[in-house]
Amino acid sequence: MASRRNRTINLPAPYxxxxxxxxxxxxxxxxxxxxxxxxxDDFELDFDRSITIIVGENGTGKSTFLEGIAVLAGYDEAxxxxxxxxxx
Amino acid sequence: xxSRRKRDINLPAPYxxxxxxxxxxxxxxxxxxxxxxxxxDDFELDFDRPITIIVGENGAGKSTLLEGIAVLAGYDQAxxxxxxxxxxHSDAIEVTGxxxxxxxxxxxxxxxxxxxxxxxxxxxxxxxxxxxxxxxxADFLSYSHGEGFLRxxxxxxxxxxxxxxxxxxxxxxxxxxxEFLKLMRRMEESTICQVIMATHSPMLMxxxxxxxxxxSKYGLEPVTVEQTDHYKVMxxxxxxxxxxxxxxIAE
Numbered sequence: 001m002a003s004r005r006n007r008t009i010n011l012p013a014p015y016x017x018x019x020x021x022x023x024x025x026x027x028x029x030x031x032x033x034x035x036x037x038x039x040x041d042d043f044e045l046d047f048d049r050s051i052t053i054i055v056g057e058n059g060t061g062k063s064t065f066l067e068g069i070a071v072l073a074g075y076d077e078a079x080x081x082x083x084x085x086x087x088x
Numbered sequence: 089x090x091s092r093r094k095r096d097i098n099l100p101a102p103y104x105x106x107x108x109x110x111x112x113x114x115x116x117x118x119x120x121x122x123x124x125x126x127x128x129d130d131f132e133l134d135f136d137r138p139i140t141i142i143v144g145e146n147g148a149g150k151s152t153l154l155e156g157i158a159v160l161a162g163y164d165q166a167x168x169x170x171x172x173x174x175x176x177h178s179d180a181i182e183v184t185g186x187x188x189x190x191x192x193x194x195x196x197x198x199x200x201x202x203x204x205x206x207x208x209x210x211x212x213x214x215x216x217x218x219x220x221x222x223x224x225x226a227d228f229l230s231y232s233h234g235e236g237f238l239r240x241x242x243x244x245x246x247x248x249x250x251x252x253x254x255x256x257x258x259x260x261x262x263x264x265x266x267e268f269l270k271l272m273r274r275m276e277e278s279t280i281c282q283v284i285m286a287t288h289s290p291m292l293m294x295x296x297x298x299x300x301x302x303x304s305k306y307g308l309e310p311v312t313v314e315q316t317d318h319y320k321v322m323x324x325x326x327x328x329x330x331x332x333x334x335x336x337i338a339e
Contacts, residue, residue: 058261 013050019069020044033068036061101138101282103200103250107157108132113191121156121188124149125305133308137299138276139283141292143316144303149185150286151207153303154254156188157284158205161250167207169244200282203249206241208258241271248280257289265291272298290319 009015021043026034033039038061056062067077074082109131114122121127126149144150155165162170165186245251257265272295275281287293293300294313302311313319325332 058259058264 014047014052016047016069016073018044018046019072033061033064036064038065097198097200097248099197100279101250102135102140103196103198103282104135104157104161104194104284105197106132106134106195107160107192110191110193121149121152121185122191124152126153126303126307127188127191128307131307133301135282135284135299137297138279138281139272139295139298140285141295141298141300142284142286142303142308143288143293143300143311143318144286145317148303148305150303151254152185152188154205154252154284154286155185156192158252159186159189160192160194161203161205161252162201163203163205163252165205167205169204170201200248200250202247203251203282204244205252205254206256207254208256241268245271245275245281246278250282250284251275253283253285253287255287256285257287257292262291265289268292269295288318290316290322293318 021039021041023041028034054062054065070079071077109127109129111117111129116122142150142153158167159165165184241256256268260268269292272283272292275283276297283298285292290313293316300311300313301308302316
């Protein structure tokens with residue numbers, strides 16, 4: 001089992017190349033998390049290297065952003081990997 | 089109700105004056121937490137000031153010691169205040185540092201059980217619990233990590249009590265740590281708050297007038313901020329961030 005899931009893809013990182021906001025999918029722009037100031041209409045982020053580091057003051061939305069990426073990747077937003085559910 | 093439980097004791101902090109190990113109460117010296125190196129037969133710790141700060145390398149046992157003190161004070165070892173049970177331990181199989189309390193003796197002047205045991209790891213469990221019980225101070229989870237932390241601290245830490253913090257800096261930017269220092273000052277000036285804190289943050293260690301102790305396998309010893317590895321390493325880093333990190337990775 002372990003060997004089957006390892007290294008099935010031979011392309012190098014980064015795998016997630018770009019994330020961007022699709023305004024059409026936002027039901028309520030005034031509700032959290034869509035109300036965070038960093039989520040401008042044209043929000044996008046390109047990943048051009050294998051390591052991306054984000055800094056910012058408390059409250060700017062770093063954790064919210066990471067949670068969003070984590071769910072995109074299929075992880076639980078409370079932490080863990082695919083299929084792991086650390087918090088009930 | 090709030091007025092009755094506030095300030096019913098007129099003595100100033102520190103309330104917990106001394107803790108020491110009673111080796112006769114240890115069933116198995118080889119089992120955790122009694123096997124942690126600092127837990128020596130002659131272990132003792134005097135609290136002579138309202139604020140005590142403990143530094144030490146990862147693994148020295150800082151969290152174990154704080155968990156032991158928290159249980160002595162009547163708090164859940166996973167964090168919280170008296171009577172709060174943020175984490176359901178019914179299916180927990182691991183032995184935690186709270187066990188240390190069974191072999192610790194304490195002298196209080198007087199015994200105070202108000203206060204809070206703050207752990208970064210369990211903050212969200214605590215906040216969720218407050219939400220569930222409908223606490224008027226709830227709604228912490230809708231704040232960002234750092235903002236929620238500070239709001240939580242400020243709401244909790246103005247009352248008489250003993251407050252235990254395990255690495256409060258873990259979710260605080262340097263700017264928020266400066267706000268936390270102001271909160272510590274307010275707590276100290278209130279004269280009714282005792283603070284026992286473990287930290288890796290040189291900024292928090294430098295709080296003026298605190299008793300700064302280093303925990304190692306040999307026990308506790310007084311240190312200055314400038315003597316800590318945390319301060320020395322950060323000073324080297326700040327002198328040359330790129331060169332410092334290159335050197336650290338190359339080793």
